[in-house]
Amino acid sequence: MPIVRAQDAKSTSTRKIVSRQAPQYPEQARPYHLSGRVKLQVSVGSDGKVKSEQVIGGNPVLADAALKAVEQWKWEPSLKPSSELVEISFQLDQ
Numbered sequence: 001m002p003i004v005r006a007q008d009a010k011s012t013s014t015r016k017i018v019s020r021q022a023p024q025y026p027e028q029a030r031p032y033h034l035s036g037r038v039k040l041q042v043s044v045g046s047d048g049k050v051k052s053e054q055v056i057g058g059n060p061v062l063a064d065a066a067l068k069a070v071e072q073w074k075w076e077p078s079l080k081p082s083s084e085l086v087e088i089s090f091q092l093d094q
Contacts, residue, residue: 015044015048015075015076015078015082015084016075016076017073017074017075017076018048018074018075018076019072019073019074020069020072020073020074021068021069021070021071021072021073022069023065023066023068023069023088023090024065024068024069025065025090025092026061026062026064026065028061029059029061029062029090029092030092032061033092034059034061034062034090034092035089035090035091035092036058036059036062036089036090037057037058037087037088037089037090038055038057038058038059038062038063038066038087038088038090039055039056039057039058039085039086039087040053040054040055040056040066040067040070040085040086040087040088041053041054041056041083041084041085041086042054042070042073042083042084042085042086043081043082043083043084044075044078044081044082044083044084045081046077046078046079046080046081047077048074048075048076048077048078049074050070050071050072050073050074051081053067053070053071055067056085062088062090065090066086066088066090069088070086070088
C-alpha cells in the first residue's frame, strides 16, 4: 500500500502561522499518482483568520485539497489585513 504525503506549505509572510491544518492527498489523484505544487493567494484579516483564498497555480485536482486545508489556517493577529502567498507540495510515495 502506498504511503501518501501532503507536505506542509511555505508562506512568504512576515506574519507567523499559528495554526495549520495539514492537507489531505485527494483520493481521486491516487490512481494517477499526481504530485506537484499548488500556489494560493490568501487574504488574511487583522484577526489572523482567512477571509478568502484563490488558486494561482497548480493541478486543479490537488488545488481543492489545498484550499480546504488553508481555509482552516490561522495567522498571528496584526494591525491590518494582509495578502499571503502560500505554496503547498503534494507527493504520493510508493
